[in-house]
Structures are given as C-alpha cells and as structure tokens.
Amino acid sequence: MNLEVACVLGASRGIGLAFVKKLVEKPEVKIVFAMARTVEQIDYSHPKLVKIYLDAANEESFFQAKEQMQKSADHIDLLINCIGFLHENEVLPERKIDEVNTENFVHSLKINVLPSIFMLKAFKDMLRESEAPVIASLSAKVGSIGDNRMGGWYSYRISKTALNMALKTAAIEFQRMKSSSRFFLLHPGTTKTKLSEPFLKFAKSKYKIHDPEDTAKNLLNLINRNLDQKEEPILFLSWDGERLSW
Numbered sequence: 166m167n168l169e170v171a172c173v174l175g176a177s178r179g180i181g182l183a184f185v186k187k188l189v190e191k192p193e194v195k196i197v198f199a200m201a202r203t204v205e206q207i208d209y210s211h212p213k214l215v216k217i218y219l220d221a222a223n224e225e226s227f228f229q230a231k232e233q234m235q236k237s238a239d240h241i242d243l244l245i246n247c248i249g250f251l252h253e254n255e256v257l258p259e260r261k262i263d264e265v266n267t268e269n270f271v272h273s274l275k276i277n278v279l280p281s282i283f284m285l286k287a288f289k290d291m292l293r294e295s296e297a298p299v300i301a302s303l304s305a306k307v308g309s310i311g312d313n314r315m316g317g318w319y320s321y322r323i324s325k326t327a328l329n330m331a332l333k334t335a336a337i338e339f340q341r342m343k344s345s346s347r348f349f350l351l352h353p354g355t356t357k358t359k360l361s362e363p364f365l366k367f368a369k370s371k372y373k374i375h376d377p378e379d380t381a382k383n384l385l386n387l388i389n390r391n392l393d394q395k396e397e398p399i400l401f402l403s404w405d406g407e408r409l410s411w
C-alpha cells in the first residue's frame with residue numbers, strides 16, 4: 166500500500182487508537198490524523214500524529230476536520246473509520262423485538278452508518294489526490310444477513326447491515342471516479358474494548374479474544390493481502406481472511 170498519509174476516525178480508544186499507534190510506527194507513514202469527539206482525551210503523542218476534533222453526529226464537523234487536515238496534507242492514502250455504538254449506560258443491545266425503541270435504533274444508525282458516508286462526502290477530494298486510496302470501515306459479522314443464526318441485537322445488526330450497503334454503494338461510485346480506490350468492510354473479531362466488555366464472559370467460551378493491538382495489526386495485514394483483489398468494488402472480510410456473506 167502506498168501509505169504516506171493516514172486518517173483514523175474513532176481514534177480515542179479501542180481499535181481506533183491501536184490503529185493510530187501501529188500506523189505512526191511505520192517508516193513510510195509521514196502523518197496520521199487521529200479524529201475523535203474526545204480528542205483531548207487521547208493520551209498518546211507522537212511527532213507524526215495530528216489530533217483533530219470530530220463530532221461524528223454532525224455533518225458540518227467533517228468539513229471542518231478536512232480544513233484542519235489540509236493545513237498539513239493534500240491527500241489521504243488510508244482512511245479508516247472505527248467509530249461504533251453498541252451500548253451505553255443502561256442501554257444494552259435488544260434480546261427480543263419488545264425491546265426495540267426508536268431512540269436507540271435511530272442513534273445506532275446515526276453513529277454506525279452516517280459517519281462512513283460523511284467522511285467520504287467531506288474527504289473525497291483528498292482521497293482523489295492519492296495514487297491509490299484505501300478506505301475501510303469497521304463493520305461486524307453480526308451485520309451479515311447470511312450469517313444471522315442467533316437473532317437479537319436488532320439496532321446494532323441492522324445498522325451494520327446498512328453500513329455495508331452504504332459503503333458498497335460508495336465503492337461503486339468511487340470506482341467510477343478513481344479506479345485505483347479500494348474499499349473494505351472489516352470484522353475485527355472479538356476484541357477487548359469498552360464496546361465488547363459486557364459480553365466478553367460469554368464470548369470467551371465461543372471465540373478467540375484479541376487485544377486491540379493484535380486486531381489493528383491483523384486488519385492492516387488483511388488489507389495489504391487483499392489490495393490486488395479487484396474483481397469486486399468492495400470486500401467484506403473477517404479478521405482471519407474469511408470472505409463474509411452479505
């Protein structure tokens with residue numbers, strides 16, 4: 166991957182922060198933009214790192230973030246969105262249909278889908294300036310319709326399925342505009358973060374549990390291994406390389 170300038174959304178913690186730390190270590194990387202709404206809480210510094218405030222729920226904030234980036238770069242080679250919402254305070258994923266409510270459903274769509282659309286809308290000129298831009302959003306296996314065997318988690322599942330459709334649609338449009346662009350939807354595997362924390366006890370018996378650093382490394386390798394697969398506009402991949410069913 167031609168990787169001089171990288172931009173990570175959701176860089177405050179978890180997998181996003183782990184990506185930032187991995188990327189600044191790479192000798193070919195010159196600058197990493199780390200975007201978050203809690204940017205002042207990113208407890209990490211590096212000469213290659215530029216922290217930028219982003220309110221992911223506000224479209225205008227993406228254009229302001231672009232202006233900030235343009236002070237130090239004219240293009241983006243790698244854009245990764247790690248923002249995700251599954252639970253907050255007493256709001257937990259729904260186990261049954263009776264638990265679905267408008268507020269949680271709409272919030273899930275707002276946080277899990279729209280930022281991936283707005284980052285492309287706001288940053289497309291900078292992506293176009295890259296020789297071969299790579300765009301990735303962290304999706305989830307539970308967003309696969311074909312793989313849905315357990316049910317439950319309505320708002321999160323549906324929002325990840327919608328994210329997959331949003332990015333596939335954008336990948337088709339971007340390929341017309343810039344045929345060298347590559348798009349990925351990535352299932353990171355169960356990773357020890359605030360998002361997965363309430364479910365780790367159950368998950369431990371079923372899945373391998375990763376540290377965020379392993380996940381960031383796995384996913385960067387996964388992207389690199391799949392850059393030449395150009396038969397599809399976008400790949401929906403699991404951390405272990407499996408192609409996931411839409």
Ligand SMILES: NC(=O)c1ccc[n+]([C@@H]2O[C@H](COP(=O)([O-])OP(=O)(O)OC[C@H]3O[C@@H](n4cnc5c(N)ncnc54)[C@H](OP(=O)(O)O)[C@@H]3O)[C@@H](O)[C@H]2O)c1
Pocket residue numbers: 174175176177178179180181201202203220221222247248249250276303304305306352353354355356357358359360361
């Ligand atoms: N961990 C797993 O096992 C797992 C499995 C499958 C998929 N994923 C996906 O991987 C991605 C990264 O998750 P993670 O595990 O690293 O979770 P995490 O540690 O909880 O990080 C979530 C990120 O999303 C941001 N975020 C959440 N709500 C937001 C809001 N309302 N507005 C703006 N930003 C918001 C957080 O920012 P703040 O710090 O500002 O809240 C944080 O940067 C997510 O898309 C998740 O769905 C994770």
